[in-house]
Every structure is written in C-alpha cells, then in structure tokens.
Amino acid sequence: MAELVGLAEGIRELVRDGDTVALEGFTHLIPVAAGQEIIRAGRRELELVRMTPDIVYDQLIGAGCARKLVFSWGGNPGVGSLHRLRDAVEHGWPAPLELDEHSHAGMANRYAAGAAGLPFAVLRGYAGTDLVHHTTTLAPISCPFTGERLTAVAALRPDVAVIHAQRADRAGNVQLWGITGVQKEAVFAARRSLVTVEEVVDVLDPRPGAVVLPSWVLTAVAVAPGGARPSYAQGYYDRDNAYYQWWDTISRDRDAFTGWRKGLRQ
Amino acid sequence: MSWTAEEMMTVAAARALAGHTSCFVGIGAPSTAANLARRLHAPGLALVYESGTIGARPRTLPLSIGDGELATTADAVVSVPEVFNYWLQAGRIDVGFLAAAQLDRFANINTTVIGPDYRHPTLRLPGAGGAPEIAASCREVFILVRHSRRTFVEAVDFVTSVGYGDGPGARQRLGLRGRGPVLVVTDLGVLEPDPASCELTLTRVHPGVEVADVRAATGWELAVAGPVTETEPPTEDELALLRALTEGPVP
Incomplete structure (x- = not known):
C-alpha cells in the first residue's frame, strides 16, 4: 500500500x-x-x-x-x-x-515493455535513421513468424x-x-x-x-x-x-x- | 490586401489538406495550417496530436501539443503508447506534417544535431520526437519549412527522419510503408519529389518570387520543373481566417 x-x-x-x-x-x-x-x-x-x-x-x-x-x-x-x-x-x-x-514511439514502447515485465518491445521504427548508429538500446529483429525486419527497443x-x-x-x-x-x-x-x-x-x-x-x-x-506548475493540472x-x-x-x-x-x- | 511570405506558406499548406481525412500535427506552422484548413475547406479533418488527443477542435491555436484545449475538444484522448502504436504505426493517419532544421534533396530531415560529430555537436537540437515514425508511417508527409541555404543543404548532418533515403527504392528497402514526403511548402514556393528520381523539384513559386530566388536559397543544384506555375495568392477569406487564428486571444 x-x-x-x-x-x-x-x-x-x-x-x-x-x-x-x-x-x-x-x-x-x-x-x-x-x-x-x-x-x-x-x-x-x-x-x-x-x-x-x-x-x-x-x-x-x-x-x-x-x-x-x-x-x-x-x-x-x-x-x-x-x-x-x-x-x-x-x-x-x-x-x-x-x-x-x-524517438517518441521508441520511448513509449520501452516503457510499455518495462510495465509488462518484458525485456524489450518491438516496433516499426528507426529504419534508415542515424539513431541506429548512436543508440545502443535498439537493434534490428526478425519476426519469428513472417521474417519481417522490425526494431527491438530495450525495456525501461x-x-x-x-x-x-x-x-x-x-x-x-x-x-x-x-x-x-x-x-x-x-x-x-x-x-x-x-x-x-x-x-x-x-x-x-x-x-x-x-x-x-x-x-x-x-x-x-x-x-x-x-506541484505541476508551470505546466497545468486539468480542472485545477x-x-x-x-x-x-x-x-x-x-x-x-x-x-x-x-x-x-x-x-x-x- | 497584402500578405507576408509566412502567411502565403501557411495558406498553401492549408490548401494542400483538402480531401484528406486525418492529419498528425506538430506545433507551430503545421498546427496553424491544419487549424486553418478546418476553418476553410476541411471542416471534417481529424487533427491528431502526439499527446494522444484524437480529433481535436481547438477554438484557439494551441501553444503546445498537449494544451488542455486539445483534450477538452477531442473526440478521444488516448495514451501516448496508443497514439503511436494503434493510430500512427498501424497506418491510420493520412497526412503527417513535419518541420526540419536541415533538409536534403531527397527530403531526409535532421532535427538532432548540427555538426559532424554527434557526441560533440556544434548545435544540439531538440531531437526526434514523433518525427521518424510520422515520416515512416503516415500515408503522405508534408514538410513545412522556411527556405534558406542553412536549411536546404547538400547533405544533412544527421538523418533523424527518412524522406527518400539515397533515392529510388530506398523506402521499400527500408520497409517504410507510407509514401513519404509528397510536398515541401516553403515561404518561397513548393517542391515535389520527381516521380523517377525522388529528387525534390521546384514546381511552384509564390507570387512575386523568381525561380532564381529559390535557387539562391537552396544549398544544392536545384531541379526545376519544365513549367513552374505560380501559387494563387491568398484570398481575403483565407487571410481573414488565418489572422483571426494567429492574432486571436492567447489561451
């Protein structure tokens, strides 16, 4: 509690x-x-x-x-x-x-993986960007069912x-x-x-x-x-x-x- | 009625939204253009902001992508993982609007760093945000950016969001499912990718702008369409509605 x-x-x-x-x-x-x-x-x-x-x-x-x-x-x-x-x-x-x-999509999925107790999340993202060359918490991954190339991002x-x-x-x-x-x-x-x-x-x-x-x-x-100022609290x-x-x-x-x-x- | 180059750019972008159903909107000029389109010819256009506000109808221009006005006027407010996974990644959004600090001839975008060394940049920019996946997954992308040699460069220092990569076939090879950037609207004119080479090509100039002006503001040898047409000047209606938006009461 x-x-x-x-x-x-x-x-x-x-x-x-x-x-x-x-x-x-x-x-x-x-x-x-x-x-x-x-x-x-x-x-x-x-x-x-x-x-x-x-x-x-x-x-x-x-x-x-x-x-x-x-x-x-x-x-x-x-x-x-x-x-x-x-x-x-x-x-x-x-x-x-x-x-x-x-990217936002990557971060959102990293949190979702952490919340779900998984080691990583999968998304379509990052392909062709230079983030691939500088960020170690993402990696290419193949779909085990279709072979499609996707991106894995490490859980937060x-x-x-x-x-x-x-x-x-x-x-x-x-x-x-x-x-x-x-x-x-x-x-x-x-x-x-x-x-x-x-x-x-x-x-x-x-x-x-x-x-x-x-x-x-x-x-x-x-x-x-x-406590949220200068941002806002809806209704407050x-x-x-x-x-x-x-x-x-x-x-x-x-x-x-x-x-x-x-x-x-x- | 006279107008500024900035107003012409926003009006031209708003016109391009005619016939579209949904639009992923960033703050600033794209948000102004999308809200103008809703007031002009696209009242049913669903505005999607990355804060998770789906179908927002703000009565005044929002100052951030997460203003309370967007939440209280939206059809639905969803979580951030949902907006990126179910709405954007799944291919449900027609048009994505992007800005750029640097842009190359294949419409690749840099919003990350200026300078050759990522670890020690000359200028650190805000970064990717939602842009890489907007560029990948929206059915079409419109880029809205002021024209200058600082922005329109021979090679971007960092590829944050992919346009046409290194040219024809690149998007397919990378598995990007949207068409990519179909329109670059600037304060000088409009560029569109050549269907064969994917290279951005000047197709329209705004009233009072010469092709030579656009060449001078572009950092590469600019391709120019056979006939370059002239953008219709803003109508009184367009200007009045735009000014009511931008000069309206600040929320």
Whole structure:
C-alpha cells in the first residue's frame, strides 16, 4: 500500500544518488515540485529518463544532478531550446551528459515493455535513421513468424518513477485525467514510485477517461498543491505560458541560472 | 490586401489538406495550417496530436501539443503508447506534417544535431520526437519549412527522419510503408519529389518570387520543373481566417 508522505521526505527516501529516475508528464501534469525537491536534496549521478525533458529537466541538468539523459525530445515547448541541456551536451557544463536517444514511439514502447515485465518491445521504427548508429538500446529483429525486419527497443526499468496526479484518496489510490501521456506505463515499469497530487479527498468519484492507480501498485503519495506548475493540472489550474518564456532568459545564461539555483535553496 | 511570405506558406499548406481525412500535427506552422484548413475547406479533418488527443477542435491555436484545449475538444484522448502504436504505426493517419532544421534533396530531415560529430555537436537540437515514425508511417508527409541555404543543404548532418533515403527504392528497402514526403511548402514556393528520381523539384513559386530566388536559397543544384506555375495568392477569406487564428486571444 502507498504511504502518504511529505514531499521532501518522500523524495529523500525514494530517490538515491546514482538512481535511474523517470519524472513523466506529457505537457500536462509535469511533476515540477518533485523535480525541484530532487535538486534541493542534492542528488547526484542520476540517470534521468523522460520522453520530453523540459524545464524541470533543464533545471536538474544545470544543477548537476544528472550523469545521463534517456529521452526523445528535449526542448522548451513553444519557446525553443533547453539551454542548460545544450550547455551540458555542447560544452560539458556543469558536467558532461551521456545521451541515450530515441524517438517518441521508441520511448513509449520501452516503457510499455518495462510495465509488462518484458525485456524489450518491438516496433516499426528507426529504419534508415542515424539513431541506429548512436543508440545502443535498439537493434534490428526478425519476426519469428513472417521474417519481417522490425526494431527491438530495450525495456525501461527505472529505479523510481515520479508523476503528478489530480488527486488521491486517504488510502493512497490515485486518479488522473485529461492528457495522461505515458505516466501509467512509467509507474508500472519502475521498481518504486512516488505520486504527487493536488489534493487528498475522501472519495474518488469516477471521471470519464481517468487513469486510476490503486494504492497497492504505488510506493508513496505526497500532497503537493500546484506541484505541476508551470505546466497545468486539468480542472485545477492552467499552463503558465509566461514562465516558459521567462525560463528561456534564465536558462540562456550560466550566471542567471546559478542565481536561480541559489534562490531554490531556501 | 497584402500578405507576408509566412502567411502565403501557411495558406498553401492549408490548401494542400483538402480531401484528406486525418492529419498528425506538430506545433507551430503545421498546427496553424491544419487549424486553418478546418476553418476553410476541411471542416471534417481529424487533427491528431502526439499527446494522444484524437480529433481535436481547438477554438484557439494551441501553444503546445498537449494544451488542455486539445483534450477538452477531442473526440478521444488516448495514451501516448496508443497514439503511436494503434493510430500512427498501424497506418491510420493520412497526412503527417513535419518541420526540419536541415533538409536534403531527397527530403531526409535532421532535427538532432548540427555538426559532424554527434557526441560533440556544434548545435544540439531538440531531437526526434514523433518525427521518424510520422515520416515512416503516415500515408503522405508534408514538410513545412522556411527556405534558406542553412536549411536546404547538400547533405544533412544527421538523418533523424527518412524522406527518400539515397533515392529510388530506398523506402521499400527500408520497409517504410507510407509514401513519404509528397510536398515541401516553403515561404518561397513548393517542391515535389520527381516521380523517377525522388529528387525534390521546384514546381511552384509564390507570387512575386523568381525561380532564381529559390535557387539562391537552396544549398544544392536545384531541379526545376519544365513549367513552374505560380501559387494563387491568398484570398481575403483565407487571410481573414488565418489572422483571426494567429492574432486571436492567447489561451
């Protein structure tokens, strides 16, 4: 059963130095507060996994928490580059960053394989691309029934998955709705999981299209109102588009970033 | 009524969606063109965003592929593994829209790195996203990109998404099931692959653009169709609807 914990306590307990950590959220419900708590906890040498690393991954990378990034699209959506990610890859600042780079379809299938307890997934993909020459977690495979040539991608098995959801009940059952991305797969693929929620309620009334994660498949739930800002939580608050623009100005400059990082400490 | 080259590009792309059923849309100019098409001549066009929003009818232009507006106006919201496996990979989408940081004569696309060394790039770009499988599996691909020598290059530094590979027969050899890029719409004109050589060929210029302008903005010896036609200028309706979209209230 999931334990109800404080955010700071939950992060310190579940995310350890050297872990493979997946904070998932596809534009919606991004676990930003949890990611910033990882920075405050001073975690190092993390292998960060995410289909769409955005602002919070830029912050984690700039703060020196990451050794490696496993991803498929790294940008500031609707704005441009992630400058801390670029600085790490282009100049090794604050530390070199190893990449394991895929397409979205490949990453989605890698999570699904992890969730299903399989060693790999099969898809039509990557043929003819240069990703084939640089990514070691994909390989050609022949269909045993037809001989057709397909691509295998290695399962993702993060040590810990962190997601944000709209709400949980007191027993730690979690409910999220709207765009739910690949969060269910990330939680099932991971050995441990932490879900931050907008609120804890007495009863989870059914919502159309909601994903429900029963308490007994989760490790911990922490209340973090506004925990997805500057992304949005459907039914709670909208995306703060101005923050994404503002981050571009901070992220571009090492000194401005270092100032931001110091401010986060309090 | 006057218009910008950017507006002409978006209108030309929107027109090309006539007669299609479904479109896999990326953010930016492709999303603007697809939403314009829905308001003009393709009200039934199903917009599919990679966030898993199927049949979205946004009332204002989304700023990201996962805006709440897309989810609340969609016919269905599905998971990300589902949108890529059941919808895209299975060949259910008519048209995929792609952008490019670099593009070569066979419409191969780079959105990964600039520079010869992947490990130490001059410029790190966002990466593949959904593009490789869109390029492989949509029935047709439209590429929407501004025309310049920086973008239209002799050889891309990295093949992120395959157009026609090294030429005729490459897509079949690689097992790619969609037709590939059938249209490249730029701010100067329109390029289409030659049926025999697969090489991108200038077939249309936008009003006021000379063939020489397009050659000058292309980093390879550009093939030019026998008769190059001129794009119909944007109509007042097209411009009014486009401007209502792009100058509308920011969500």
